[in-house]
Amino acid sequence: MKHPGPAAAAAHALFRIHSAVLLFGLSGLFGKFIDASPLYIVLGRTVFAAMALGLYARLISGTRLSDIPGQGMGLFILQGALLAVHWYFFFLSIQISSVAVGLVTFSTFPLFVTFMEPLVFKEPLARKDILTAVVVFIGICLVIPEPDLSNQTTLGGIFGILSGLTFAILALVNRRNVRVSDAVAVAFYQNLFAALCLVIPVILIQPRAPAATDLPALVFLGVVCTALSHTLFISSLKQIRAQTASVITGLEPVYGIVLAFFFLREIPALSTLAGGGIIIGASVAAGYFASQAID
Numbered sequence: 001m002k003h004p005g006p007a008a009a010a011a012h013a014l015f016r017i018h019s020a021v022l023l024f025g026l027s028g029l030f031g032k033f034i035d036a037s038p039l040y041i042v043l044g045r046t047v048f049a050a051m052a053l054g055l056y057a058r059l060i061s062g063t064r065l066s067d068i069p070g071q072g073m074g075l076f077i078l079q080g081a082l083l084a085v086h087w088y089f090f091f092l093s094i095q096i097s098s099v100a101v102g103l104v105t106f107s108t109f110p111l112f113v114t115f116m117e118p119l120v121f122k123e124p125l126a127r128k129d130i131l132t133a134v135v136v137f138i139g140i141c142l143v144i145p146e147p148d149l150s151n152q153t154t155l156g157g158i159f160g161i162l163s164g165l166t167f168a169i170l171a172l173v174n175r176r177n178v179r180v181s182d183a184v185a186v187a188f189y190q191n192l193f194a195a196l197c198l199v200i201p202v203i204l205i206q207p208r209a210p211a212a213t214d215l216p217a218l219v220f221l222g223v224v225c226t227a228l229s230h231t232l233f234i235s236s237l238k239q240i241r242a243q244t245a246s247v248i249t250g251l252e253p254v255y256g257i258v259l260a261f262f263f264l265r266e267i268p269a270l271s272t273l274a275g276g277g278i279i280i281g282a283s284v285a286a287g288y289f290a291s292q293a294i295d
Contacts, residue, residue: 013239016232017248023229024249025256028103030221031094032264034214037207038091039198041218042084044210046195048222049230053188056231063184075173079186080193082170087194089163097156099260100268103253104143104276105160110283111136112168120172135282142275153272183234191226250284 027045034041057063094102114129144157174186210218237245253276260266268276 010239013236014248017236017240017245018251020229020233020236021248021252022255022259023225023232024252025103025254026259027221027225027229028090028094028099028256029260029263030217030225031091031102032099032260034210034217034221035208036210036214038088038095039202039205039207040210041091041221042087043195043198043202044218045087045222045226046084046191046198048219049226050188050191050195052223052227053184053191053231056227057184057188061184063182063188065185065188076186076189077193079170079173079190080195081197082166082173083190084194084197086163086166086170089159089166093156093159093163095156096159097153098266098268098272099264100253100257100266100272100276101143101153101156102160102163103256104272104279105140105157106163106167107250107253107276107279107283108136108140108161109164109168109171112165113171116168116172132282132285136279139275139278139282142271142278145271184231187227187230187234247284250280253280 030041030045031038054065057065090102090106093105111133114132140157140161144154145151146154149155149158233245240248257266257268257276
């Protein structure tokens with residue numbers, strides 16, 4: 001059987017990563033599609049994602065999920081808890097405000113990574129990082145109209161920023177754990193422990209549960225928008241440089257906003273689009289320069 005050449009392999013990798021980022025953006029719409037508490041949405045997402053990733057590891061990739069380093073399990077539990085909190089804030093932001101506000105404010109996470117990474121890994125903070133922070137702050141001021149928690153857009157934006165912060169912490173933990181574990185195993189255990197972390201809050205709080213008709217949406221969210229998207233993203237990194245991946249990942253809010261327009265008829269305010277453009281541009285630039293240093 002003839003193997004594809006380098007150009008064809010690169011084209012396939014670009015298709016996979018764009019498909020993955022499109023699915024990342026699509027996942028935000030389920031905060032509107034599913035009329036249930038974000039706790040239940042995240043629980044359903046992580047349960048079905050873990051099941052799909054477990055089957056993928058066993059039947060396709062051959063990943064041995066039982067091969068975990070001694071300290072790995074503690075990191076997996078921490079990652080699962082962070083993932084659960086991140087997705088809870090993410091869907092809560094979208095339910096309170098809009099898909100555009102939730103995705104745009106979540107896109108602040110590269111900024112948090114930029115500032116926390118030097119502290120965690122004892123690296124110097126560059127001047128361009130401070131400039132990036134100022135630019136992102138300007139973008140946030142445009143997205144969040146006023147410092148009033150009774151304003152749904154403001155409140156949604158704050159939860160979106162918290163979603164970005166928790167994802168940034170998760171990214172730093174992932175940087176440590178991916179070095180000692182297979183990427184598929186990391187994704188599987190993150191989703192598994194995220195689901196387990198949510199069981200007790202769901203039982204104690206008893207939030208608004210999804211209807212039976214929401215089950216197909218939860219399965220799609222977990223299997224396609226989570227397990228499949230992460231598998232596509234991870235596999236694409238074998239042919240795509242980190243800097244290219246960081247730039248393409250910055251398109252997630254763009255894809256999500258376009259999909260929200262077609263499926264939900266959501267039209268973002270001009271201030272949201274302007275602020276979003278600034279935040280996304282600054283975040284992509286931060287990711288690009290960081291990956292250049294790695295590459």
